[in-house]
Amino acid sequence: xxxxxxxxxxxxxxxxxxxxxxxxxxxxxxxxxxxxxxxxxxxxxxxxxxxxxxxxxxxxxxxxxxxxxxxxxxxxxxxxxxxxxxxxxxxxxxxxxxxxxxxxxxxxxxxxxxxxxxxxxxxxxxxxxxxxxxxxxxxxxxxxxxxxxxxxxxxxxxxxxxxxxxxxxxxxxxxxxxxxxxxxxxxxxxxxxxxxxxxxxxxxxxxxxxxx
Amino acid sequence: xxxxxxxxxxxxxxxxxxxxxxxxxxxxxxxxxxxxxxxxxxxxxxxxxxxxxxxxxxxxxxxxxxxxxxxxxxxxxxxxxxxxxxxxxxxxxxxxxxxxxxxxxxxxxxxxxxxxxxxxxxxxxxxxxxxxxxxxxxxxxxxxxxxxxxxxxxxxxxxxxxxxxxxxxxxxxxxxxxxxxxxxxxxxxxxxxxxxxxxxxxxxxxxxxxxxxxxxxxxxxxxxxxxxxxxxxxxxxxxxxxxxxxxxxxxxxxxxxxxxxxxxxxxxxxxxxxxxxxxxxxxxxxxxxxxxxxxxxxxxxxxxxxxxxxxxxxxxxxxxxxxxxxxxxxxxxxxxxxxxxxxxxxxxxxxxxxxxxxxxxxxxxxxxxxxxxxxxxxxxxxxxxxxxxxxxxxxxxxxxxxxxxxxxxxxxxxxxxxxxxxxxxxxxxxxxxxx
Numbered sequence: 001x002x003x004x005x006x007x008x009x010x011x012x013x014x015x016x017x018x019x020x021x022x023x024x025x026x027x028x029x030x031x032x033x034x035x036x037x038x039x040x041x042x043x044x045x046x047x048x049x050x051x052x053x054x055x056x057x058x059x060x061x062x063x064x065x066x067x068x069x070x071x072x073x074x075x076x077x078x079x080x081x082x083x084x085x086x087x088x089x090x091x092x093x094x095x096x097x098x099x100x101x102x103x104x105x106x107x108x109x110x111x112x113x114x115x116x117x118x119x120x121x122x123x124x125x126x127x128x129x130x131x132x133x134x135x136x137x138x139x140x141x142x143x144x145x146x147x148x149x150x151x152x153x154x155x156x157x158x159x160x161x162x163x164x165x166x167x168x169x170x171x172x173x174x175x176x177x178x179x180x181x182x183x184x185x186x187x188x189x190x191x192x193x194x195x196x197x198x199x200x201x202x203x204x205x206x207x208x209x210x211x212x
Numbered sequence: 213x214x215x216x217x218x219x220x221x222x223x224x225x226x227x228x229x230x231x232x233x234x235x236x237x238x239x240x241x242x243x244x245x246x247x248x249x250x251x252x253x254x255x256x257x258x259x260x261x262x263x264x265x266x267x268x269x270x271x272x273x274x275x276x277x278x279x280x281x282x283x284x285x286x287x288x289x290x291x292x293x294x295x296x297x298x299x300x301x302x303x304x305x306x307x308x309x310x311x312x313x314x315x316x317x318x319x320x321x322x323x324x325x326x327x328x329x330x331x332x333x334x335x336x337x338x339x340x341x342x343x344x345x346x347x348x349x350x351x352x353x354x355x356x357x358x359x360x361x362x363x364x365x366x367x368x369x370x371x372x373x374x375x376x377x378x379x380x381x382x383x384x385x386x387x388x389x390x391x392x393x394x395x396x397x398x399x400x401x402x403x404x405x406x407x408x409x410x411x412x413x414x415x416x417x418x419x420x421x422x423x424x425x426x427x428x429x430x431x432x433x434x435x436x437x438x439x440x441x442x443x444x445x446x447x448x449x450x451x452x453x454x455x456x457x458x459x460x461x462x463x464x465x466x467x468x469x470x471x472x473x474x475x476x477x478x479x480x481x482x483x484x485x486x487x488x489x490x491x492x493x494x495x496x497x498x499x500x501x502x503x504x505x506x507x508x509x510x511x512x513x514x515x516x517x518x519x520x521x522x523x524x525x526x527x528x529x530x531x532x533x534x535x536x537x538x539x540x541x542x543x544x545x546x547x548x549x550x551x552x553x554x555x556x557x558x559x560x561x562x563x564x565x566x567x568x569x570x571x572x573x574x575x576x577x578x579x580x581x582x583x584x585x586x587x588x589x590x591x592x593x594x595x596x597x598x599x600x601x602x603x604x605x606x607x608x609x610x611x612x613x614x615x616x617x618x619x620x621x622x623x624x625x626x627x628x629x630x631x632x633x634x635x636x637x638x639x640x641x642x643x644x645x646x647x
Binding site for chain 1: 296297298299300301302304305306330336337338339340341343344345347348351371373374375376377378379380381392393394395396397398399413415454456457458462463464496500531533535539543544547548550551554555557
């Protein structure tokens with residue numbers, strides 16, 4: 001089911017690599033422990049959190065999450081390789097997932113996919129050179145009443161027409177669904193405040209450096 | 213059908229229907245309150261009396277499923293199957309989007325009836341927006357003392373956790389779901405042991421569909437007799453129907469299981485007919501897996517029994533996708549075959565190989581390089597897959613076989629005419645390249 005393969009000519013992990021999972025991410029993953037009878041059951045939530053933060057799940061991250069959940073790294077990869085939603089290679093900032101199942105295809109899903117490919121200049125499961133977009137195709141997204149549909153990150157776009165695709169992909173807000181978010185599977189924010197606080201904090205640091 | 217009073221979709225279009233406040237205004241959580249005053253066994257008995265059959269596809273009576281749990285169990289796990297991945301089904305999505313508290317109330321009742329301490333809602337990952345909606349509703353319910361310890365001062369406690377999947381159709385199969393919940397690949401398990409005896413984490417486990425659970429509050433508040441007064445004896449209660457494809461009003465509608473497929477497509481309260489008044493060539497009335505009807509078979513009743521008379525696997529998810537006369541059936545066949553070859557988990561040989569061979573043959577036919585013997589071969593492969601001939605662990609290959617076999621059998625003359633209109637020698641040329 002997965003489209004990732006292992007290149008055995010290259011060493012997969014650098015033995016001296018520094019950890020990629022921050023203390024905060026590990027702590028967040030640990031908050032799931034009381035919910036499940038086993039630590040391994042936290043694997044899917046953990047992978048969601050890691051992927052949300054890093055955009056993909058790297059080999060190094062697999063090793064670290066395995067240690068955290070007291071399982072083998074191969075167990076982690078075994079699970080990852082089964083699911084289409086976990087990526088072992090970096091993806092674009094936004095992932096466009098186009099539905100190719102029956103209802104969407106009957107109502108022009110193929111043309112929407114073709115328009116996405118043409119506009120982004122990439123094929124299925126590829127990423128644009130600027131790293132902005134990745135394009136995926138998936139089976140039924142359960143949006144058949146709004147066919148043809150596609151998902152950009154977390155937002156479903158309904159009844160998409162091929163001619164709307166360029167404007168849709170050019171719209172900076174195309175991934176905002178406007179719903180109150182649950183941060184359950186989000187990576188922890190570095191400070192206690194909102195995203196804006198984080199940006200302020202970093203700009204303060206930059207200013208401090210500048211003034212020095 | 214104007215007289216039908218919606219039950220599951222009663223709050224559809226009501227402003228703020230996602231909030232606890234609005235849900236309570238229309239009598240929400242009265243069912244849970246009443247259930248918690250009864251004993252667990254009494255709740256099971258009520259649901260059994262109502263003959264609530266599972267809405268996820270198999271149609272197994274929910275109350276009976278609960279009685280398979282061992283009597284002397286100490287812990288029970290309730291799994292809520294919200295991995296709705298069957299094309300073209302979206303009833304669970306619709307329900308969770310519009311009325312998440314109805315599901316939560318159903319979870320409380322099912323949890324109490326099965327004496328579960330914890331419920332995991334296995335939500336497919338593509339339900340991003342629905343996840344945020346449902347999680348908010350769960351948070352609201354915790355704040356209001358409807359979840360957690362000592363719910364409504366009854367002494368019963370239940371924790372509800374949302375568990376997000378990661379994009380695998382087979383995780384909608386109950387043991388596949390359990391494996392996935394345990395952090396493994398979603399490979400369905402060999403049964404027995406059945407989940408009721410040894411399910412998630414080795415504990416007795418019940419897996420119920422979202423729509424099944426949403427019926428529970430109403431059964432408890434209004435009683436099993438009211439429930440049975442809707443529909444027929446073997447197909448009792450309200451049901452959500454989905455209709456999509458080139459119909460005028462695609463969507464999710466509620467009705468009794470006495471309606472026909474034709475009504476679902478043409479009825480004023482349902483699909484309202486075809487776009488451009490085109491004729492119907494084929495319908496997949498119960499999700500792809502159940503098989504296909506021709507335009508002349510649309511008088512089929514959308515209940516649990518009638519589909520079998522039309523060579524279908526069952527009612528399935530009662531989600532119809534309509535194919536109009538202008539559509540090339542070769543594309544439909546290829547789309548269907550591709551779905552199962554992509555989603556086969558790979559455990560059982562005949563499913564892993566069979567689905568991919570069916571896809572290869574279907575693609576060749578769609579490329580204009582089919583052969584008449586491919587049709588026979590497709591039929592043969594399809595008749596040798598799945599649980600019904602007894603070769604597989606789960607029902608996925610049956611679901612793959614029925615639509616493919618149905619298409620080839622019911623529309624054979626059409627496929628033959630496609631093949632006969634191909635350029636001479638093309639099939640052989642393409643085969644040479646592929647081989």
